[in-house]
Structures are given as structure tokens and as C-alpha cells.
Amino acid sequence: MKYPKLRELKEAITALIKGPYTTKFPAEPHVAMPGFRGKPTPDKELCIACGACAEVCPARAIEVKNNTETSPKTRDIIWHYDLCIYCGQCERLCTTQKGVTLTQEYDLATTDRSTLYSGVQKELVVCQDCGEIIGTKDQLLWIYKKIGPLTGGNYNIIFTAQNELGLSSEDSNTKSDKEQVQRADLYRLLCPKCRHVALVFNQTGKQI
Amino acid sequence: MSENTENKSCVVPIGPYHPLQEEPEFFKLHVDGEKVVGIDIEIGYNHRGIEKISEAKHYDQGIFAVERICGICSTSHPFAYCNAVEDLAGIELPERARYIRTLVGELERIHSHLLWLGLAGHFLGYNTVWMWSWKYREPVLDIFEKISGNRQHYSMFKIGGVRRDILAEDIPWIEKELDALIKAVEMFKGAVMDDPVILARTKNIGVLTAKDIKDYGGVGPLARASGVDIDIRRDNPYAAYNLVDWKVQTFQGGDIFAKAVVRILETLESIKIIQQCLVRLKTVTGPIDLKIKEIPAGEGIGRHEAPRGEVFHYVRGDKTNRPTRHKIRAPSYVNVATNEKAVIGYDISDALIVLAAVDPCYCCTERVSVVDAEKGTALYTGNDLIRLSQEKTKKLKERIF
Ligand code: SF4
């Protein structure tokens, strides 16, 4: 029985010389490894508030809140860290691939649950007929940048982009141009349903 | 303790909250003097309805739900679930993904077995074993943090592959950590094999014969410690288990000592598998996942040898993006029942380690059964449940198509 004791003695002495294996946390901060899946932090600029991440989040930790009573109308995308399971799905499947990143921050402990969130707010573009949400302004601009000339006949995107570039304004859309074009009803910001009505029914004079 | 006048034995309750394992379960030990003469096992304190939750999630999200069945074998359930869905959809994995999956699965086995070894030491009152084995478990968790982004709940699996690649620059570091780990596990092997205290507490205690294992349907290291040579990794190979060289570890005896030895030998075998995977990962290139567009209608089964035994998942799909039925059978569910054989006849002071030798994971065991409380009979038999599930599928089909 001498040999086994020697082997364990060696281990004990090594431990004694090397000191405790545990770290000094929290006295010394611990830095997580690169690539650690910590707190998902949205990017105020690059997130376009499309809400795709809320669809794929397995824990339903991302809330999409449309503020239709305010002016201008806005959409909030809110990450609730008390519900989040830090899986990284929102980062992996983000529409712009840069809207949200999982940071190395892990120490989120708090006594107040209501502080455990962060989010982005973006302006909404709504249908001029029925008030239905078409998308956020940034989302339409992002699509415009991505597909360029292929925007073709999508007036919503063209108009939002021109508006952003200062080539047209809310005014030109609603007032002065109206008389000069034949089908002025098509040159409006319309949701798919209202556009369908405008195209199919208004043309034939049939009302719904 | 309460007096049980009928058979002149006392009842010692362990639970419903295990004092040492900090998990909800309830063992009622009937003792006559020092001897354990009977045991009642009550489970069901932790039912979370994961099967139902999974049926409400996309196939891709379901992985995160099943991953949370258990924190210790948190890759075993996704492994079996992915195998099941891939069986259903007839997906062939790319080679690189196979090696990464195998590597993650085996790393998990190492950390789980080291965790058990530590706990076993703790139950024996041998806290040095506990401290040391958990100390050597840390580097394994560090490897996980590096390759997957988290120490538990790795989120590595995805239908048709894995989510993260293992970077070439990380491989030498992982190999270095594993070499250090081999020395530590060899030390444990020696310590368990010839430490007089451990021998006295574990030899010929809690013996399960091969017949007991077969009667109770025991799986995993528990079965292999009784000489029952079963291992899904070899018997029904998946991922890269048939591409690397390894052996199933069995041991005779069926006592706690045998269970400890089997687990330690398996740990060494797992390191061997990982080392081979790392070598292959240096040369095997190609995609780590496939783009899966659609999961067809049909049934699939998936199995994985988790650290505690065989995990079984059954998935039925109806061409939508969610499963209509998802059934899970976890190893602890069958293993916990073997306690009935293992604990009776031994001293109550040994009962704790005997109950822990199964490496029970109570989260795994929680499944539902509907019982008439007054008569104490089960309301639904297996066939009733099958009929109910078929009816529901029919109803769902009518609604969808
Ligand atoms: S841009 Fe990305 S982060 Fe922002 S709402 Fe869309 S998917 Fe989510």
C-alpha cells in the first residue's frame, strides 16, 4: 500500500505548490473566451427591426412591440435577458447578419428583473389607406440597398428610398403630383391588401 | 423515521429533495435494524412537459428544448433528436460534421464521468476525490467554452450538421489539455483500484447481476459493469463511431467498484476517440452542415449512448416544420428502477452510495402516466396512448391538409 499513497502525495504536494486551482473571482474579473455566447446586444444602427429574430428565438425572449399610437409610429425590438437562453439563434439568423451580437458579457445577475432588457426603436412605414404596418423605414431602405434596381415596381421601397435621399417628400406624394398622373391612387404607400384593391378593383370601377 | 407496524421495519425517507444530489426524487427505505429490506421509489417531482414543448417548436428550435432536459448530458438529447429527425428525413451527414459531433459527445462523457466520480467520492465521505476530480473536469469545460461558446448547453447540434466549426488553431491547445487529462485520469484509475478506503466501501456492495440488468432493462455503464456488453455506439453506429478505433469497456462484478472502474476506463477510451477525431479534423475538409429545406412526413428514431446509457428519441412529422409527436426515453428512467435490486440487503450506510452509483439524473426520469388515484390503477395502457396519439395525428392532419 506504499506506492498508491506516494502517487497521491505527489498530487497533493503539486497542489500545495501551485496554490488553489480556483480563481479569485469576483475580486479579479473573469474574462470569457472569445466566441462566448453571452448577452445578446443589438446594434442601434445595423438592426433594421424586421423582427425575424423574434420568430426564431426558441425561448420567445425577443419581444416585437408596435407603437401605433405614437407619432411617428415606431417599432421596438426588445431582448429580455431574463428569458434568454443565450443560444445564439438571433445572431445566426439575423436578416442583416449584424443586427445583434452575442457579447462576452455574462455577469447579468441583478435583484431587479425589470432592468434586464435592451432594445432598438425604429420608425414604421404604414399604409396610407388603412394604417396597416408595411415595415420599418430601415427595413425598406435595407431591401433597397440590397436589391438595387430590382426594386422595380415596388413603390413603397422606391418612395422610402427617394424620401431618404431627399428626392421626394411626404408632400409631393400626397398633394402636388396627384393631378399630374393618371393613376394617382397607385402612387401611394399601400399595404399589399390595399394595393390589391387599388389595382384590381379601382381599375374596373368595382368597389369592395 | 416513522414506525411501520406491519412488517416491523422503519421507513427512512430520502427526499423528496435529495440532501446531497440536490435533485427532486423520493426514496423510501424500509430498514430492519441496519439492513435495508425494502425500497419505494417515487419520481415525478420535476415533470416539465418537454415532449409537448418540443411539439410546439420548429425542428430547429426543438434542439434547444431537448438540450435542456438535462444540464449534464446536454448534448445527448440533441444528439438523439438530430439522429431521429435525420432518420425521418433521410439525411446523410457530411464527414466533418460527423467528427465534430463525435468529439462533442465524447467530451461530454468525460465531464459527466468525472462529475460522477467526484460525487461518488463525496458520498463516500472522501472529499479529496471530489475536489480533485472536479478540478480536472474544469479543463474539459474550458474546451467546451472555447469550441462551442458555453460551458454547458453547447448548442452545437443542428439538423444536418453542427453549428460551429472547430478551428484549426484551437486543435493543438485541445490536444495539450487532453494529454494533461490522461495523466489525471490514470491517477484516478490507480487511486480507485488500490485505495483501501474506496475498496472497503465499494467492493461487493450494491451488486447487480447480468440477469438483474436484463430483467430491469438497465443500460449504459451500469449494464457494462455487470458484464452486459451493450453500447449503441458500437451496436448501431452513427456519427463517426465506426470511423475511429475504440473498444466498449465492460467489467465483471456489478458492484459499485465495477461501476467506477467502467466509468474511468470509458473516460480514457473517450479521450482516445477525441484524439483520433482531432487528427482527422486536421485533414478532413468540407461543409459542417447541410441546408435542410424541408422535413418530410414520416417517422424517425434516433439513439445515442449518453454517459448514463441509451437515449432514445422518436419523432413523427407531417411535412410541416414541427413534429406532431416527439417521444423521449432517457436512460435514468430504467436505471433508477434497478435500485430495487441493488440496495436491498445492504446496510443503510451503504444505501446512499448504492443509490448514487446509478449516476441518476432525475430530470431525465420525469414522464407522465395517468393513474386513478382511488383504485391506484393506470387509466391509460400503452395501447390507449398509441390510440390517442393516432387520433390526434388524424385530427391534426384534417386541420392542416
Ligand atoms: S435586423 Fe436582425 S436583430 Fe434586428 S430585428 Fe431583424 S433579425 Fe432581429
Ligand code: SF4
Ligand atoms: S440568444 Fe437565443 S434565446 Fe436569447 S434572444 Fe437570441 S435567440 Fe432568443
